[in-house]
Every structure is written in C-alpha cells, then in structure tokens.
Amino acid sequence: MTQPLRLGIAGLGTVGSGVVRIVQTHAALIAARAGREVVITAVSARDRTRNRDVDISAYAWEADPVALARRADVDVVVEVMGGHEGPAKNTTEAAIAAGKDVASANKALLAIHGQALAEAAEAAGRVIRFEAAVAGGIPVIKALTEGLAGNEISRVLGVMNGTCNYILTRMESAGLPYDTVFEEARALGYLEADPMLDVGGIDAGHKLALLAAIAFGTRVAFDGVELEGIGAITIEDITQAADMGYRIKLLGVAQMTGRGLEQRMSPCLVPATSPLGQLQGGTNMVVLEGDSVGQIVLRGPGAGSGPTASAVMSDVIDIARGLRLPTFGQPATTLRAAKPARAAVPAPYYLRLQLLDKPGALAKVARVLGDSAISIDRMRQYGHEDTTAPVLIVTHKTTRSALDEALATFAQTGVVAGTPVAIRIEAV
Amino acid sequence: MTQPLRLGIAGLGTVGSGVVRIVQTHAALIAARAGREVVITAVSARDRTRNRDVDISAYAWEADPVALARRADVDVVVEVMGGHEGPAKNTTEAAIAAGKDVASANKALLAIHGQALAEAAEAAGRVIRFEAAVAGGIPVIKALTEGLAGNEISRVLGVMNGTCNYILTRMESAGLPYDTVFEEARALGYLEADPMLDVGGIDAGHKLALLAAIAFGTRVAFDGVELEGIGAITIEDITQAADMGYRIKLLGVAQMTGRGLEQRMSPCLVPATSPLGQLQGGTNMVVLEGDSVGQIVLRGPGAGSGPTASAVMSDVIDIARGLRLPTFGQPATTLRAAKPARAAVPAPYYLRLQLLDKPGALAKVARVLGDSAISIDRMRQYGHEDTTAPVLIVTHKTTRSALDEALATFAQTGVVAGTPVAIRIEAV
Numbered sequence: 001m002t003q004p005l006r007l008g009i010a011g012l013g014t015v016g017s018g019v020v021r022i023v024q025t026h027a028a029l030i031a032a033r034a035g036r037e038v039v040i041t042a043v044s045a046r047d048r049t050r051n052r053d054v055d056i057s058a059y060a061w062e063a064d065p066v067a068l069a070r071r072a073d074v075d076v077v078v079e080v081m082g083g084h085e086g087p088a089k090n091t092t093e094a095a096i097a098a099g100k101d102v103a104s105a106n107k108a109l110l111a112i113h114g115q116a117l118a119e120a121a122e123a124a125g126r127v128i129r130f131e132a133a134v135a136g137g138i139p140v141i142k143a144l145t146e147g148l149a150g151n152e153i154s155r156v157l158g159v160m161n162g163t164c165n166y167i168l169t170r171m172e173s174a175g176l177p178y179d180t181v182f183e184e185a186r187a188l189g190y191l192e193a194d195p196m197l198d199v200g201g202i203d204a205g206h207k208l209a210l211l212a213a214i215a216f217g218t219r220v221a222f223d224g225v226e227l228e229g230i231g232a233i234t235i236e237d238i239t240q241a242a243d244m245g246y247r248i249k250l251l252g253v254a255q256m257t258g259r260g261l262e263q264r265m266s267p268c269l270v271p272a273t274s275p276l277g278q279l280q281g282g283t284n285m286v287v288l289e290g291d292s293v294g295q296i297v298l299r300g301p302g303a304g305s306g307p308t309a310s311a312v313m314s315d316v317i318d319i320a321r322g323l324r325l326p327t328f329g330q331p332a333t334t335l336r337a338a339k340p341a342r343a344a345v346p347a348p349y350y351l352r353l354q355l356l357d358k359p360g361a362l363a364k365v366a367r368v369l370g371d372s373a374i375s376i377d378r379m380r381q382y383g384h385e386d387t388t389a390p391v392l393i394v395t396h397k398t399t400r401s402a403l404d405e406a407l408a409t410f411a412q413t414g415v416v417a418g419t420p421v422a423i424r425i426e427a428v
Numbered sequence: 429m430t431q432p433l434r435l436g437i438a439g440l441g442t443v444g445s446g447v448v449r450i451v452q453t454h455a456a457l458i459a460a461r462a463g464r465e466v467v468i469t470a471v472s473a474r475d476r477t478r479n480r481d482v483d484i485s486a487y488a489w490e491a492d493p494v495a496l497a498r499r500a501d502v503d504v505v506v507e508v509m510g511g512h513e514g515p516a517k518n519t520t521e522a523a524i525a526a527g528k529d530v531a532s533a534n535k536a537l538l539a540i541h542g543q544a545l546a547e548a549a550e551a552a553g554r555v556i557r558f559e560a561a562v563a564g565g566i567p568v569i570k571a572l573t574e575g576l577a578g579n580e581i582s583r584v585l586g587v588m589n590g591t592c593n594y595i596l597t598r599m600e601s602a603g604l605p606y607d608t609v610f611e612e613a614r615a616l617g618y619l620e621a622d623p624m625l626d627v628g629g630i631d632a633g634h635k636l637a638l639l640a641a642i643a644f645g646t647r648v649a650f651d652g653v654e655l656e657g658i659g660a661i662t663i664e665d666i667t668q669a670a671d672m673g674y675r676i677k678l679l680g681v682a683q684m685t686g687r688g689l690e691q692r693m694s695p696c697l698v699p700a701t702s703p704l705g706q707l708q709g710g711t712n713m714v715v716l717e718g719d720s721v722g723q724i725v726l727r728g729p730g731a732g733s734g735p736t737a738s739a740v741m742s743d744v745i746d747i748a749r750g751l752r753l754p755t756f757g758q759p760a761t762t763l764r765a766a767k768p769a770r771a772a773v774p775a776p777y778y779l780r781l782q783l784l785d786k787p788g789a790l791a792k793v794a795r796v797l798g799d800s801a802i803s804i805d806r807m808r809q810y811g812h813e814d815t816t817a818p819v820l821i822v823t824h825k826t827t828r829s830a831l832d833e834a835l836a837t838f839a840q841t842g843v844v845a846g847t848p849v850a851i852r853i854e855a856v
Contacts, residue, residue: 022578022720032645032758033577131575137721139575146751147559147567149461150450150741217460275727278706292450293565293738297727299703310721313578323574323751330460 004037005320008074008100010065010091011081012045012052015105015132018309019078019316020054030313034320044068069095076101076319078312080132084108092128096120103315105132105308110327111206114213114220115335118327128327129315134207135160135284137307138300139314144214144288145329151290153215155255157426161204162282162302163190164230164250169280172238172247178231190282200229204252205265211286212254212263213328217335220328221261224340228266237352237421240392241269244378246350247277251426260341268426269350275299276428287428343400348377348425351395353410354388354417355381361415365391368413372406374398388417394425432465433748436502436528438493438519439509440473440480443533443560446737447506447744448482458741462748472496497523504529504747506740508560512536520556524548531743533560533736538755539634539650542641543763546755556755557743562635563588563712565735566728567742572642572716573757579718581643583683585854589632590710590730591618592658592678597708600666600675606659618710628657629678633693636680639714640691641756644684645763648756649691652768656694665780665849668820669697672806674778675705679854688769696854697778703727704856715856771828776805776853779823781838782816782845783809789843793819796841800834802826816845822853 007023009016023030023040031037042060044067062068069077069091077095079102081088088109095102096117104110110117110130121128131141135158144156159165163185170181182199185191190198197203205225213220230250241248246269254263270276275297279285284302289295301307318324328335355361362381369376378394395403403422410416435451437444451458451468459465470488472495490496497505497519505523507530509516516537523530524545532538538545538558549556559569563586572584587593591613598609610627613619618626625631633653641648658678669676674697682691698704703725707713712730717723729735746752756763783789790809797804806822823831831850838844 018720026578026580029580029645030578032762035759138724139571142570142575143567146746147570147742148738149745150454150458150738152454152457217457275703275706278703290738292446292734292741294729294732294735296566297725299725299727301722304722306720307722310576310578310718313720314575317577318574321753323753325749325751331463334460 002036004039006039006041006073006075007078007316008042008068008071009040009078009080010044010068011079012043012056013080014305015080015308015312016045017052017054018305019080019312020056022309022313024054030317034317036320038316038320041073042068042071065091066094069100070098074100076103076316078316079104079106080312082106082108084112089113092117093120096124096126099124099126101126101319102128103312103319104128104130105312107133107203107206107210111209111220111222114210114327115332118332122326122332127319127324129318130210131315132308132311134210135286136300136302136304137310138284138286138298139311140286140298141214142314143296143298144211145325148288148290148293148296151292153288153290155253155289156211156215156286157251157253157428158284158286159249159276159279160207160252160284160286160302161198161250162284163198164204165279166190166282167199168230168233168238168248168250171235172242175235177235178233196229199231201227201250201265204250208252208254208263208265212261213335215254216256216261216338217330218261218338219335221338221340224261225263225265226342230267233267237423240352241350242272244392244394245272246270246425247272248423249276253426255345257341257344259344260339262341262344264343266424268424270426270428274428346397346399348397349395349403350423350425351393352421353391355391356415356417357384357387357389358415362391364413364415365410368406368409369395372402374402374406430464432467434467434469434501434503435506435744436470436496436499437468437506437508438472438496439507440471440484441508442733443508443736443740444473445480445482446733447508447740448484450737450741452482458745462745464748466744466748469501470496470499493519494522497528498526502528504531504744506744507532507534508740510534510536512540517541520545521548524552524554527552527554529554529747530556531740531747532556532558533740535561535631535634535638539637539648542638542648542755543760546760550754550760555747555752557746558638559743560736560739562638563714564728564730564732565738566712566714566726567739568714568726569642570742571724571726572639573753576716576718576721576724579720581716581718583681583717584639584643584714585679585681585856586712586714587677587704587707588635588680588712588714588730589626589678590712591626592632593707594618594710595627596658596661596666596676596678599663600670603663605663606661624657627659629655629693632678632680636682636691636693640682640689641763643682644689644766645758646689646766647763649766649768652689653691653693654770658695661695665851668780669778670700672820672822673700674698674853675700676851677704681854683773685769685772687772688767690769690772692771694852696852698854698856702856774825774827776825777823777831778851778853779821780849781819783819784843784845785812785815785817786843790819792841792843793838796834796837797823800830802830802834
C-alpha cells in the first residue's frame with residue numbers, strides 16, 4: 001500500500017474548514033478513488049481558540065503557516081488563507097522551497113505572482129494546483145487544461161463573480177437601484193471586506209487572467225485585464241436592456257486577436273435567452289470555445305465552503321493519484337508574454353443618451369454616429385421627461401475606438417445632456 | 429526530449445478523421461501542452477480507397493484493426509469503429525494484450541464489456557480511456573472522475589442523446605407529430621443505422637451506465653438500466669406539458685438509493701425554465717450532484733466529428749502527459765456489484781387520460797388515485813372531443829408501484845378510454 005498523502009492546511013476559514021470536513025467525512029471514499037489514504041497532519045490559522053464546526057484536535061498546530069509549510073510530515077500544503085502578499089505568498093514560496101506540492105484557492109496570489117511561483121515550482125519538480133481559485137466548485141481549470149487540450153481555444157468568457165451577478169439579477173427582479181441592493185448584499189455578508197474586489201471586477205479579473213494564461217499559453221497578466229465594475233449600472237439600463245431582449249452581466253472575456261491578447265472584465269449585454277443571460281443569483285458560468293469542440297458551458301456554485309473545498313480536494317486527489325501537470329498546463333518557461341490588446345474585437349454596443357428637447361436633436365446624434373462609421377441597428381426614443389428624452393440605440397458592430405470618438409463628439413453637439421452610457425453587447 | 433507518443437487509429441469515419449485532422453493541424457500546440465510530440469503511425473479502416481478529407485498517405489495501413497493493435501510502433505490504440513462485438517472488441521482486447529493503452533469512443537463496448545476490459549487493462553498496467561463515449565465534446569468523464577473526486581455523488585442526470593432531443597424540441601417548435609419528425613431526422617442523417625439505438629434510448633442508456641459506474645463505484649451494469657424510448661410521446665403530451673410549465677426530455681437519471689442503484693433512461697417532464705428544460709436541438713447536458721459541490725451543469729455538443737475527436741484527444745494528451753487512472757476511476761476489482769432498483773425514488777407524475785362522457789367519471793378517477801394513496805397537485809379537464817374529454821393530472825410525489833396500481837385500476841372503472849399516459853416529473 002502506498003503511503004498516505006499528508007496535508008498541511010494553511011487557513012481554517014470557510015474553505016479550510018470545508019476541506020477538513022471532506023477529509024474527515026470521506027476518508028474511505030477518497031482512499032478508494034485515490035489509491036491511497038489522504039490525511040491531515042497539521043493546520044495553521046490566525047486564532048487557535050476560535051470556535052470551529054470541525055474538530056482539529058488531532059492535528060499538529062502551527063501558529064506560523066510558513067513553519068507549517070516546512071514540516072517534514074507534510075506532503076501537500078493547502079493554501080486557503082487568501083491575499084496576494086504576506087503570509088499566503090510566503091507560505092507558498094516556503095512550501096515550494098521545502099519540496100512540497102501546493103493546492104491553492106488563492107486567485108489574487110496566482111494572478112499576480114503566478115509566473116514566478118510556477119517557475120519556482122517546476123524548477124523544484126513540484127506542482128501548484130488552483131482549481132478552487134476560479135469559479136468555485138466548477139472544475140473549469142481541469143476542463144480547460146485537460147478536457148479541451150486538443151483544441152485551439154478561441155475565446156473564454158463567463159460570469160465569475162457571484163456577488164455581482166446576485167446584485168444585477170436582484171436589481172432587475174426587485175426593480176431596485178444599485179445602492180440599495182449593494183447595501184442588501186453587504187448586510188447578507190456577500191461582499192468581500194474590500195467590496196471593490198467584487199463590484200470593481202478585481203476578483204473576477206484575477207480569475208479571467210488565470211483562465212487566459214492556460215487557454216492561450218501566455219504568461220498570466222492581470223495588469224492586462226481591462227477592468228470595469230458594475231457600480232455605474234442603473235436600473236434604467238437594466239430595464240431598457242430587458243425591453244430589447246438583453247440582460248446585463250459582469251462578463252469576463254479573453255480572446256487572442258491579431259493585435260494581441262484581449263482580456264476584459266466589464267458589464268456587457270447578452271441575449272436574455274442565452275445560457276449566460278438566464279444565469280440568476282450567485283451562480284457562476286464559464287463558456288469555453290475551441291476550434292474542434294465548439295462551445296462548452298459549465299455552470300455551478302462559484303463560492304461557499306462546500307463547493308470551494310470540493311475543488312481543493314480535486315487537486316489534492318489528483319496529486320494523490322500521481323496526476324501532475326505544470327501550473328498553467330505547459331512549462332512556465334514556455335509561456336509567451338502576450339501583448340495586451342484593448343477591445344480589439346468589434347462588437348455591437350448599447351447606447352443610452354439623454355437628448356435635450358431641441359429641433360433636429362436626433363438627427364445630430366445620428367450624424368455623429370454616421371461620421372464615426374457606426375451604423376444603427378435599432379433605436380428607440382421615449383417621451384420627454386421634463387427637458388430631456390431618453391434615447392436607446394443598438395449599433396451594428398463597431399470598434400471601441402470609433403465608439404469613443406463618437407461619445408466624445410456627442411458633448412459638442414449641444415443636444416446631449418450628461419454622459420452617455422455605452423455597454424458592449426457580447427455575442428454568446 | 430521524451431519520445432513521441434505513437435497512435436494507431438482504428439476506424440476512419442467521422443470521429444477517426446476528426447482525430448487525424450487535430451493531430452495534423454495542432455502538432456505544435458499538442459507538443460507544447462503534452463510535453464512530447466503526438467504522432468500517428470498507422471491507421472485501419474474498412475475501405476482504403478474511400479475518398480477522405482484528410483490525407484492518410486503518410487501512415488502505415490492495416491486492413492485488420494487487430495493487426496494495427498499489435499504493431500510495435502503503436503503506443504495508443506484509438507478505437508473509433510463502434511459496435512460492442514466483433515472488430516471493436518477484438519481490437520481493444522488485442523491492444524491490451526499487446527501492452528497498448530486505449531482511447532475509445534465506444535459506449536456500447538464499454539457499457540457491456542467494460543468490467544472485463546478494465547480488469548484486463550489494469551492487470552496489464554494499461555489504461556482504457558473513454559471521454560468520447562459519453563456526451564461528445566463535454567469533458568464529463570473527467571469532471572466526474574477527477575473534478576468531483578472529493579464528493580459523494582448523489583445523482584447524475586442528463587440529456588445524452590442529441591437526436592432524441594432534436595426530435596422532441598422540433599415536435600414542440602413545429603407542432604408536428606412524432607412520425608413526421610422521425611422521418612425528417614432520418615432524412616437529415618441524424619439517426620443511427622438502427623434507429624432504436626437513438627429513439628429507444630439504448631445509446632443514451634450505455635452512456636448513463638458508464639457515468640453511474642464512476643459515480644457510485646459500481647460495476648457498469650447496462651442491463652440494470654430501465655429503458656423507455658420516445659416513440660410513444662405525442663404532440664398532445666408535449667403541448668399540454670408546456671401548458672403546465674414543463675418540457676419532455678429523454679432523461680437519464682442514476683442515483684444510489686437504500687434499495688439499490690436506480691438507473692433510468694426514459695421520457696421525463698422537467699421545468700421549462702430549468703437548464704435541462706431550456707436545452708434545444710442536438711445539444712447535450714449532464715448534471716452532476718455531489719454532497720460538497722452541490723450541482724454542476726455541463727452543456728455542449730454531444731456528437732459530430734470535431735467535438736468527439738476533441739474528447740478522444742483529451743484522453744490521448746492525458747496519456748502523453750502521463751496522467752493515468754483506472755478505467756472507472758478506482759481499480760476495477762474494487763467496484764461493487766450494485767443491486768438494481770426500479771424507480772425506487774418517489775416522484776410526482778404527469779397523467780393524461782381520456783375520460784368517457786359519463787356522470788361521476790372524474791370522481792371515479794380521483795377515487796382510484798386516492799385509494800392508491802396518490803394525492804393530486806393539479807388537474808385540468810378539457811372540453812369533450814366527440815365522446816371523451818382529455819384530463820391532465822399532476823400528482824404529488826408517489827412511488828412507481830402505487831402509480832402502476834392506479835393505472836391498472838383505471839381500466840376497471842369503465843370511465844377511462846384507451847391507455848392512460850404517465851410520465852415522471854424529475855426535480856432538476
């Protein structure tokens with residue numbers, strides 16, 4: 001019988017406790033599947049005395065996660081502390097240096113330091129796995145790295161932050177403004193301590209950068225992700241998008257273009273009847289597109305103790321089974337540095353303008369679009385509210401630069417009040 | 429540099445040609461990901477001279493696939509011939525005996541002979557992989573075997589035959605009867621040479637049996653699958669189910685119960701708004717439910733050259749990378765023989781009866797249900813057509829045996845014409 005695989009758990013929050021629970025509950029099941037026992041030998045967390053719903057008394061305690069990472073009786077360090085500097089980074093580096101494998105749920109750490117960590121791990125013959133870092137319980141890293149390994153990937157997209165999707169779907173279903181639903185989400189404990197990680201798209205941007213690295217064989221480049229949060233989305237946009245058959249989602253899109261790697265995490269319109277359009281509440285969805293396979297859609301819980309721990313255990317059991325791969329699916333030294341391309345792929349856009357009540361106003365707006373070579377697919381003008389009238393425009397495909405030119409010119413027409421809203425319509 | 433991995437392709441139909449195309453088109457991509465080259469050394473098919481859209485002139489030709497399987501210059505035999513006896517079985521057995529790994533798209537062979545083949549392969553230290561056998565391009569075998577390996581699986585379900593789903597959705601969208609759409613599907617080339625493989629649920633039943641073996645650690649038992657095809661589904665049932673918020677799908681469901689392993693492949697009603705209910709046309713969808721992860725939904729193309737070849741290549745690249753697992757995720761000798769349980773899990777049912785125009789008819793029907801301890805959730809009686817009136821009933825949860833008792837008793841009431849229709853409503 002092969003020796004047991006010995007885990008050291010760094011972090012005993014929601015995810016860490018979930019991992020402990022699975023190892024304790026399913027010891028026989030895991031041993032049958034992995035061909036060897038998986039056991040926990042040591043744990044580390046900030047507070048030893050905190051009341052937890054799992055019994056950790058059988059495990060050695062380390063106050064310092066770096067010391068845990070160096071223990072001789074640990075084979076795999078499970079890093080579920082979070083944060084892209086400090087203890088998480090030190091622990092991961094110490095684990096690699098001490099010859100341990102790592103299973104991590106830390107999207108920020110890997111999105112920012114992934115290249116260096118992968119190179120260090122591969123030089124040491126160790127693996128870093130991070131299924132839990134992207135889309136919670138959905139086995140999307142495995143699907144992309146292994147399941148679609150025979151495909152040239154053309155596009156990866158998805159809804160990867162459940163909190164934002166909760167806020168947007170709740171705004172629509174209850175007809176409530178952003179600020180109200182944001183406060184509701186905060187009260188429900190759905191938001192990170194720094195809410196910009198959620199509503200600013202940062203957390204989802206980390207995930208997108210990790211998927212893009214695997215999909216395109218490029219060095220993970222979070223700083224190449226165009227980030228735009230959901231804070232500017234109004235209930236008017238949600239309602240009027242719905243009227244035209246769309247829903248607004250915080251959508252991550254990565255694709256390789258002739259001009260470089262495009263990575264966007266921003267609000268987009270998607271058809272209300274598409275799988276992405278129908279995604280309600282905190283669920284995540286990732287769409288993978290490859291030249292042979294076509295389109296694969298994966299849907300599941302993007303957060304929570306059980307789903308995230310399930311993903312961690314998938315990595316742990318892979319390691320126990322001897323399934324070992326480079327961090328990003330191919331050796332880190334072979335990953336290319338991709339040139340970032342800003343919104344290189346043309347798309348239709350949804351525009352919302354407040355038109356002043358002046359003769360010829362609509363004609364002026366239409367002429368600005370025409371001058372930027374943007375043609376109009378559909379337009380609706382609503383009745384005047386006081387001195388302005390809302391106008392909705394769906395354009396045909398155009399480049400972001402042509403659109404920006406038109407948006408800048410609107411201000412000079414003298415017939416547009418305030419700042420126009422422009423939201424990309426993504427084909428899904 | 430590691431030696432190239434050498435493939436022998438047995439079968440050059442749709443799938444085999446697709447595999448050749450990927451290997452030829454993506455040699456560099458695959459080598460980067462696999463860490464070694466993947467090459468084709470030999471091929472075998474029924475007709476060497478047939479016009480193919482891939483160039484096979486560089487490969488050795490074997491008229492006999494068994495000879496191909498024994499070639500010294502082949503490491504992995506790709507079995508994409510199909511059929512559960514004859515050449516496919518002989519070739520797979522010969523490959524294992526000759527010390528080759530096997531990547532197979534053959535659901536019938538594995539559903540019927542999987543246990544014996546897995547035992548032989550594992551005794552010889554070889555692997556048999558079959559991602560392409562279930563749900564085409566969707567990496568569902570990998571998701572279940574590896575991605576959810578930390579979960580106790582509670583249920584696996586899904587739409588696994590694209591042709592049946594095409595027929596059912598086309599019946600609904602065009603308002604056409606089964607026979608008409610069946611002939612359309614045949615004319616479009618969507619049906620197997622023996623159409624019962626599709627519309628009788630056999631092909632999908634093979635896939636379900638394979639998923640159940642992995643999910644529950646049991647010996648693959650196709651003969652334990654309750655099979656019911658879609659041939660008896662009428663346009664009336666589809667329309668009336670839609671009126672009540674449901675769609676009819678040929679749904680496979682496997683779950684472990686206190687009474688044994690339940691495996692059903694049969695028409696079921698699912699909520700029209702659920703992901704399964706919204707699945708249109710030839711697309712497949714598999715839902716995996718585990719105790720930690722909750723529910724994961726996978727959606728994608730279930731057939732076709734590109735998607736199926738993508739799945740074959742996933743297995744081939746796994747082998748090239750050294751990722752080796754027992755056929756069903758744990759050693760075949762440790763798989764349990766599960767007792768088959770027929771519809772052990774209670775469910776609500778949809779019933780459609782033709783009620784004769786007699787006083788007290790509805791009361792008699794209601795009493796029969798009550799006597800079998802079946803309570804009614806919703807009922808609709810439509811206007812009389814000639815001498816009978818259609819009655820639709822949605823029951824609360826009941827057992828199949830109580831329902832069968834009620835169905836048998838209806839005939840004795842003297843108020844029910846013809847044979848009542850009963851379709852299970854699956855919670856999804």
